[in-house]
Amino acid sequence: MPEGPSLVILREKIEEFAGRTVLEASGLREIDYDRITGHKLLDVRTWGKHLLLCFSGFTVRVHLMMFGSYRINERKATNPALRLTFANSELNFYSCNIKILDGDADSIYDWSADVMNDAWDAKAAKAKLKQMPEAMVCDALLDQNIFSGVGNIIKSEALYRAKVHPESLVGKIPTARLSKLIEEARDYTLQFLRDKKKGVLAKNWEAYTKKICKRCDLPIIKDYTGKGKRRSFFCTNCQKLYT
DNA sequence: AGTCATGTTGACGA
DNA sequence: CTCGTCAACATGAC
Numbered sequence: 001m002p003e004g005p006s007l008v009i010l011r012e013k014i015e016e017f018a019g020r021t022v023l024e025a026s027g028l029r030e031i032d033y034d035r036i037t038g039h040k041l042l043d044v045r046t047w048g049k050h051l052l053l054c055f056s057g058f059t060v061r062v063h064l065m066m067f068g069s070y071r072i073n074e075r076k077a078t079n080p081a082l083r084l085t086f087a088n089s090e091l092n093f094y095s096c097n098i099k100i101l102d103g104d105a106d107s108i109y110d111w112s113a114d115v116m117n118d119a120w121d122a123k124a125a126k127a128k129l130k131q132m133p134e135a136m137v138c139d140a141l142l143d144q145n146i147f148s149g150v151g152n153i154i155k156s157e158a159l160y161r162a163k164v165h166p167e168s169l170v171g172k173i174p175t176a177r178l179s180k181l182i183e184e185a186r187d188y189t190l191q192f193l194r195d196k197k198k199g200v201l202a203k204n205w206e207a208y209t210k211k212i213c214k215r216c217d218l219p220i221i222k223d224y225t226g227k228g229k230r231r232s233f234f235c236t237n238c239q240k241l242y243t
Numbered sequence: 244a245g246t247c248a249t250g251t252t253g254a255c256g257a
Numbered sequence: 258c259t260c261g262t263c264a265a266c267a268t269g270a271c
Contacts, residue, residue, distance in 0.1 A: 003249055049250075066250045067268040078268095095267050097251080144251090151249050208249090227261085231248085 002064040004116045004149020005193035007046045015044050020086045027082040029098045047109040048148030059105045063097040114148040115189045122182045133171020139226040140170050147185055153208050156233045158185040160207035165241035166225045166232040172242040207233040
């Protein structure tokens with residue numbers, strides 16, 4: 001379920017809960033739910049794949065990890081990791097990592113690292129990449145401190161669109177090509193959001209899960225790349241390997 | 244039924 | 258200390 005755009009969709013669905021007071025907080029995790037109970041939800045934000053429920057002086061971070069799900073004014077059969085009960089409404093988060101962070105979200109998060117955020121700063125991303133020349137670019141794209149919100153689908157799509165092989169070393173990629181990749185990461189992430197809303201996400205994949213390269217008709221390679229050994233889909237003919 | 248997957252952290256041993 | 262590997266969490270599609 002969760003790459004950055006999916007979290008934006010979640011945020012948009014529950015934004016209307018901002019301003020309401022939590023009558024009761026409960027769930028399966030080992031956190032202090034009582035700290036939330038009785039407080040007014042001030043804002044709903046996201047930072048990459050993090051959903052941030054903002055209260056005065058603290059922030060509840062919800063991370064859906066790989067299998068997380070949620071229900072709004074509905075319940076699944078299983079117990080939630082977090083349930084927030086409001087007057088006549090409730091939010092349920094299942095199989096999520098839940099953490100209460102001290103302080104306001106603005107003091108914790110660097111919004112310019114979030115590919116989904118208006119404050120996204122491509123130059124800052126490039127500067128961070130320059131600091132890790134020996135890293136494989138497939139790993140760098142999944143680094144949430146650089147490309148917060150980018151996940152494994154966006155990784156393969158951005159690399160394919162920028163014509164860069166996933167196992168390329170960051171420091172060996174020509175600077176113009178690196179800028180192109182950063183731009184594609186941002187642009188495809190925004191397309192992901194539009195496509196998902198329209199229900200055409202998978203239809204517009206050009207590399208992820210594909211078998212044949214639409215550009216050259218040669219096979220798309222599926223391999224587990226980088227330190228993370230995460231699956232990558234790429235065309236060795238169209239995507240240049242910089243080493 | 245077994246395998247795999249849009250994610251991340253922490254333990255452990257070499 | 259650091260690196261790599263594995264385990265853990267947990268759900269649903271095929």
